[in-house]
Amino acid sequence: MPAVITAHNVGKQYIITRRHLHNSLRDVIAEKFSRLTGRSSSANDDVLIWALDDVSFDVQQGEVLGVIGRNGAGKSTLLKIISRITEPTSGEIRFRGRVASLLEVGTGFSGELTGRENVYLNGAILGMKKNEIDRKFDEIVAFAEVEQFVDTPVKRYSSGMYMRLAFAVAAHLETEILIVDEVLAVGDSQFQEKCLRRMENISKQEGRTVLFVSHNMGTITKLCTHALYLQQGKVRALGETNSVVSQYLHSEVQEGAEKILTHQHPNILHFKEIFFNKIAVKDHQGLYSTEIDVRYPSSIVIDYTVSKPVRNIEISVRFFSYDGRPVFTCHQSDLQPDLYLQRQQGTFRAVLTLPPNILIPGEYYISLEAHEPAERVLDKHEHVIKFRVNETGSKLSRYQPHQYMHGVIMAEFPWTNERTSS
């Protein structure tokens, strides 16, 4: 059977000039003029960047292809090209069937319009026909759980309702190919779960093809049949999900117990109210180490800067198991609710202490995030550091080397044991 999507040597080049982009006519005229007078310096100021370089792959019908890679690896560029938002510089992509892209939830939503009006408008923007929306309207509203508010302007919606309605429209698209960019990272966990089930349905029951970008390896392994791993615009690995994901985790996660966090666009830091500088893992002796003893406590040290006073910003650390599944998340406000409400300007060090005997021996990854709950993410570092919990004589040591079969959390809860007959 022919592939639904075939990408052949796709490349996308961006030109970045030293004086940033020519955004005003003056720049262009000045440049043309300096070229005329032979004092051209701008030609060598141009930096060519291949956001995608020689990317080729096939996607079969009903396949869910997860696209993974670091920030700036070219994932979004690839989705934009397949969505026809921008053209490739070289190569070509062939596909069969209608494509709907969901690079953002609620594109084109207008606060002044009611929920009902926005469903129609957003549906049209995503490529639905009016009679198609008519037919699915009730289903969409029910999925979003906003029945009572369909005739209320969406600017009066809570952010949760807004996201639910926006996702619901997208979830009812009937195109043969669906392109999704991490839109699931919104809403409460219950709704996220619902969205995931819907995505699974789309591919498994309805046999439609999905391209899915996410930083969450747990979601990728759960949803995707295949994965494409991009690194600096090139295909690093392509194939069955688990093996690609483990390649990604092994090559992208930096070795070392201490990591300076760099930012892709350093200029952005001027605008960020809060950003991270460093993360480190310390063992129970207070030494930087990625080798943790299961019987002792360990700690995660986070250095961050608050560039101006902010309110309601949470810092969270999420632990992932070796296969990319999230294990648990610690919020800085878990035990100090006040901290989260108001942050003063300055540079800070936060230390999270992990109790002994909590994670079952094995490898774990950490992601770090500063966010305003259910609103926006200010700084985020995915799978930024890796550490190993070593078996040094826990209660599971007698099962070595099969501790992983016991799960990821060491559970010690009370039991009772009474004789019921003699």
Place this chain on the structure above:
Amino acid sequence: MPDSKIQTEEMVIRSSKGISALHLRELWEFRELFFFLVWRDIKIRYKQTVLGVAWAVIRPVFAMAAFTFVFNKLAGFTVNEVPYLVFVLCGVTIWNFFSESISFATNSLIKESNLITKVYFPRIIIPSATVLASFADFIVAFILFLIVMLIFGIAPTAGFLFFPAFVLIAILAALGIGFWFSALSARYRDIAYALPFAIQVLFWVTPVGYSLAHVPEKWRVYFWLNPMTGVLEGMRWSLLGYGELNGTAVLGSFFIALVLFITGMGNFTRMERKMADFI
């Protein structure tokens, strides 16, 4: 399972070169989105205003009063066939449509940059939709004009049948300029800054508050280069029976509007391809 018929049609995405033809079939495919955008623009244009759609009436009325005061009372321009108020209102209705169209259209892409970077559709429907939405205001103003005509007891002549042709020239010119300016302002923000000034200058060299008859003979030929001159003179001839119709000049206006429209569209489709990268 999806229909098997979809398997037959294959789309190819690759870098396009040169001036590509407008994909009429594709535009037709997106007609519903176009009308949704028009509907949304009309719907939210006067949201959160106290007076609402009344603005579509208030603006021409005040413009009429101000222009009559300036041109008629201060500058001493007169017209013999019709009251000056009616003469000015006729010009104001179509001029307001034209100037609002180009100013909304010019800023439309920047305003919708979020759509442009997130969803694919032929981008040309964005400025086109704003022009059509402005046309709704024109209809309201035009009804007001007809009422004023009635009040002053001006009976329409046979020329009345021709007025849609002049409106059409205005639409063509507004779309053409809208295509040019919106695509350029997506790239160079200067256009958006220059626009209010440009519209102001254009207003003074367009016979809105005065008529071509007030312009010295030797300069008239330059006025005819402005497509709105033909529109205004033609509107007043057809609706009010004012003045003589210069057929060649009207054809010239139509031709210039058509050239603006076609070149604007050509430039737009050329710039459209990289729009998401630079907006």
